[in-house]
Amino acid sequence: MRDSLVGRVSNSSHRRLVGRLFKSSRVWLVTLALLSVFSATTALGHRINVIAPVQGTAITGEAYFVDGSPARGAAVTVLDPAGQTLGQTTTDSEGRFSFPLRFRCDHRIVVDAGDGHAKTVTVSAGEMPRTLPAWDGEVPASDQAAPTTAPSESGGELAAQLTALQGQLAELRKEVARYENKVRLHDVLGGIGCILGLMGLAFYFLGVRRREKAEGHVQQTSTPRNG
Amino acid sequence: MHIYESALTVSTAGIGVLGAGAALAAAGTAVGLRKIDYERVPQVALLSAAFFVASLVHVPMGVTSVHLVLNGLVGLLLGWAAFPAILIALFLQAVFFGTGGLLALGVNTMTMAAPAVAVGCLLSNATRGKSEAAALVAGFAAGAMGILLGLVLWAAAMTAARPEFQTFSQAAVVAHSGLAVIEGLVTASAVAFLRKVRPELLEAPLAPARLEVTDA
Numbered sequence: 378m379r380d381s382l383v384g385r386v387s388n389s390s391h392r393r394l395v396g397r398l399f400k401s402s403r404v405w406l407v408t409l410a411l412l413s414v415f416s417a418t419t420a421l422g423h424r425i426n427v428i429a430p431v432q433g434t435a436i437t438g439e440a441y442f443v444d445g446s447p448a449r450g451a452a453v454t455v456l457d458p459a460g461q462t463l464g465q466t467t468t469d470s471e472g473r474f475s476f477p478l479r480f481r482c483d484h485r486i487v488v489d490a491g492d493g494h495a496k497t498v499t500v501s502a503g504e505m506p507r508t509l510p511a512w513d514g515e516v517p518a519s520d521q522a523a524p525t526t527a528p529s530e531s532g533g534e535l536a537a538q539l540t541a542l543q544g545q546l547a548e549l550r551k552e553v554a555r556y557e558n559k560v561r562l563h564d565v566l567g568g569i570g571c572i573l574g575l576m577g578l579a580f581y582f583l584g585v586r587r588r589e590k591a592e593g594h595v596q597q598t599s600t601p602r603n604g
Numbered sequence: 605m606h607i608y609e610s611a612l613t614v615s616t617a618g619i620g621v622l623g624a625g626a627a628l629a630a631a632g633t634a635v636g637l638r639k640i641d642y643e644r645v646p647q648v649a650l651l652s653a654a655f656f657v658a659s660l661v662h663v664p665m666g667v668t669s670v671h672l673v674l675n676g677l678v679g680l681l682l683g684w685a686a687f688p689a690i691l692i693a694l695f696l697q698a699v700f701f702g703t704g705g706l707l708a709l710g711v712n713t714m715t716m717a718a719p720a721v722a723v724g725c726l727l728s729n730a731t732r733g734k735s736e737a738a739a740l741v742a743g744f745a746a747g748a749m750g751i752l753l754g755l756v757l758w759a760a761a762m763t764a765a766r767p768e769f770q771t772f773s774q775a776a777v778v779a780h781s782g783l784a785v786i787e788g789l790v791t792a793s794a795v796a797f798l799r800k801v802r803p804e805l806l807e808a809p810l811a812p813a814r815l816e817v818t819d820a
Contacts, residue, residue, distance in 0.1 A: 495610040565660065568696040569653050575692060576649035583642045 425451075425496045427488045428554050430547040431504040433540060436476045439551065440468050440488045440496070447472025448490045456485040457512060481505045482512030605673055605754055605780070606659075606697075606712055607761060609705035618765035625761065626710025629691060632717060636687035644682075647805065648689050651678045656693035659703065670783045676750025677791045679720025680728050680743070681805060686720035687713065711761055719753030731795050732806045739799060740792050747791025748784040755780055 425448055429438035436455075440448040453474045455463045463484065468474045478484075482502050489495040612618030640648055658672040679686045691713045697703045704712045723746045730742035759773040798805050 494608055495614070497610060564700040565657065568656050568693075568700050571696055572649050572653045572656065572692060576645055579640065579645045579649075580642070583640075583645065587642055 425488060425490055425494045426554055427486065427496045427498045428547070428550050429486050429498050429500050430543070430550055431478070431500060431506075432543045432547060434478045434506060434509065436478060436484065436486070436500055437547070438474050438476075438486065438488075438498075440472045440474070440490070442490075442494075448488065448494075451488050451490040454487045454489070456487065457514070458483045458485070459514065460485075461514075478505055478509055480512035481507070481509040605716065605751075605758055606694075606704035607708050607715065607758060609707035611762070612708060612711070612765045615765055617767075621761050621765045622707055622711055625708075625712075625714045629687070629710040629713035629717070632684070632687040632714070632721070633691050636682075636684040636689075636717075639684045640688070644685065648682060648685050651682055651686075652689035652693045654678075655690055656696055659697060659701075670780060670786070672790060673716060673751060673754065673783075673787060674790070675716045675720040675754060676723050676747040676787055677794050679717075679722070679724040679750060680731060680746045680791070680795070681724075682720070683724035683728065684721055686724065687717045690717040690720065715754050715757040715761060716750075718757060719750045722753060723750050728806070731799075732803070736796075736799070739795055743792035743795030744788035746788075746795075748788035750791075751784040751787045752781065755784075 425440060425442055427438060427440045429436050431437075438453075440451050440453075442448060447470070448468055449470050449472060451468045451472070453466045453468060453476070455465070455476050457463050457480075463480075464476060466474050466476055468488070474488075476484075476486075484500045485497060486500060487495060487497045609622070612622050655674050655678055658674040660671065662671050675686070675690065678689055682689055691709070694704065694709055694712050694716070695706075698706050698709060727742045727746045727749075731739045731746070733739060733742075755777045759777050762773045763770050795806070
C-alpha cells in the first residue's frame with residue numbers, strides 16, 4: 378500500500394492513471410449515484426422568491442423561499458423608478474403583503490428577509506389601472522386617501538368578474554414562478570455538460586502546449602520527452 | 605453558504621466587498637490554472653462537477669436544511685486548482701439555479717475556495733501518509749475545516765458589507781457548524797474509499813509537489 382502511494386511518480390504513471398480513471402467503472406458508478414440523488418431533490422438553497430401581481434388598486438404580493446416556506450416578517454420597501462421610497466410594509470405570517478397604489482408608475486419592490494436574502498421585483502405601470510394619477514416624482518406630504526377604483530362605479534358585476542380574473546391570474550403567476558424555480562434534471566445535466574466541454578477545451582490547449590514542448594525537445598536533444 | 609448579490613449591492617461597503625472578492629478570486633484562479641497540467645484535467649473537472657451537484661443534496665437539520673459543500677474534499681484533492689474548479693461550479697449554479705448571482709461570483713468563490721486551498725496545503729500530506737487512522741482524522745478535519753473557515757469568511761464578508769447583520773451572521777455560523785460534522789464525515793469516508801480503491805487520486809499532487817513525494 379505504502380509503495381503504491383509513494384513509488385509511482387513519473388509522468389508515464391500519471392498517464393496510466395488517467396487511462397485507468399476513464400476505464401474505471403467505479404467512477405461512472407459514483408457519477409450515477411450522484412445523478413440519482415439529485416434527481417430526487419427539488420428544493421434548493423434559501424433563495425427568496427417574490428410574486429407581486431396588481432389586484433384592483435393594490436399590489437398584493439407573496440414572498441416565499443424556494444422550498445415553499447413563506448418569508449415571514451420580511452421588510453418590504455416600495456421604490457419609484459428613481460429610487461425614492463414610496464412606502465414600507467412587512468409580510469405577514471404567510472409571507473403575504475399588500476401595498477395600496479396611489480400612482481401609476483413602475484414600482485420597484487425590495488423584499489428583505491433580514492438574513493441576507495433579498496429580492497427585487499418590478500411591477501410595471503402597464504399592469505395598473507388607468508384611473509390612477511401619473512407619478513409626478515413627489516410623495517404628498519399628507520397621505521391622501523387612495524383614489525377609489527373606477528370599476529366600482531361602472532357596473533358591479535363587471536368589477537366582480539374582473540377581480541376574480543385578477544385573482545386567477547395571480548394564482549397562475551405563482552404557478553409559473555414555482556415551475557421556473559424548480560430544479561430540473563436538464564439544468565443539472567446541462568451544467569455537467571458545460572464542465573465536460575470545458576474539460577475538452579483544457580485538454581485541447583494543454584495538448585497543444587505539450588506537443589509544442591515535445592517538438593522543442595526533439596529539436597534540441599533529438600530524444601522526445603513529454604513535458 | 606452562498607452570498608446573494610442582492611444582499612450586498614445595497615450598500616457601498618457591500619459593493620467594495622463584491623469587488624475585493626472578485627479581485628482575489630481572479631488572482632486565486634490564475635494561480636490555480638497554472639497548476640493544472642494535462643494529467644490533472646479530468647480530476648479537476650470531476651471534482652468541479654461533484655461540487656456543482658453537491659449543493660442540490662439537502663440534509664434536513666432542525667428547522668432549516670443544509671446542503672453539502674464539499675470544498676474540503678475539493679481542496680484536499682486539488683490544492684490551488686480548487687479555485688478554477690469551484691469558480692466554474694459556482695458560475696454554473698448561478699446561471700442554472702440563480703444561487704448567489706453572477707455579481708457575487710467572486711465573493712462566493714473566495715469564501716469556498718480559499719478554505720479549500722488552506723485545507724489542501726495543511727492536510728493533503730496526512731491523507732496519503734502511512735497511518736490509516738491519521739489519514740481518516742485528516743479527512744474529517746479537512747471536511748470540517750473547509751466549512752468552518754468558509755463560514756468565518758462568509759460572516760466576515762456579510763459583516764463588512766452589512767454591519768446590521770452582525771448578530772445574524774454569528775447566529776448563522778453557529779447554526780451551520782453542525783454541517784461541519786457532516787462534511788467531516790463525508791470527506792473522511794471519501795478519503796477512506798480513495799485510499800482503498802484509487803490511492804493514486806490522493807497521491808496525484810500539484811505539479812511542484814510531485815517532487816516532494818519523490819523525496820519522501
